[in-house]
Amino acid sequence: MVLDVSTVLTWILFVALFPIAFFWLRRAWRIVFKRDFSEVALKRGMPPANPAKFAPFTAVINFVCGIIIVMVIYGVLVLQLEYETWSSTAGVTIWSKFLLDFMLSRHAHPIAWGRKKKAADESASGSGK
Template sequence: MTISVAITWILFLGLFPIAFFWLRRAWRILFKRDFSEVALKGGVPPAKPEKYAPYTAAINLVAGGVAVAVILMIVIGGVAYDIWSAIAGSTIWMKFFADYIVSRNAHASWGKKKAPAAPGDRG
């Protein structure tokens, strides 16, 4: 067994828990209304996580669906390694980037008004 075969199996077997966790997170957000994992930054949710829940749910649902589709393509269709590894790798990276973008927008300070300074405070 060569290193490339081992890495191929690790990527393939890794798709199962990845798809499970992403689809479970989408399920929790959409049906259980659990917003505890929405747009986290440093482990802390934003002030209004329900505002960003649809985006996080959509990201997890699409990414989990693509992961399941890749698994099915491998098992049923016998798709070439180059194709399914590119799809799986791109999906994993794009999901991380999308989650990062949502979390940073949810915690952004550029849209918030600053409190007015107290009289006599030239801080």
């Protein structure tokens, strides 16, 4: 085995799969069993108005992606999957999870189009008196 950049990056990717799977499965556990919605559909660190509404979707995304990563780890260690197979599966899973979380957070925080509400206008103009 030659120690070059490709080998080092391969090992970094493989070792990184362990904490990735742990955090994603732990997040799914917290949402489902502990009813902790503090990390559901965050946008700029702020939760949506009703995080319980989006919690099942976040839990499913985290659980499915976490299980896929665990299966990739199992495949590398026990089944001895080829590099192209496990790295592509892990890469697609990681990117899919990030994109699905991004889409869910944007759906949970809709953009308010049009004019602002009167209450917001009155409080802004009332502070200038």
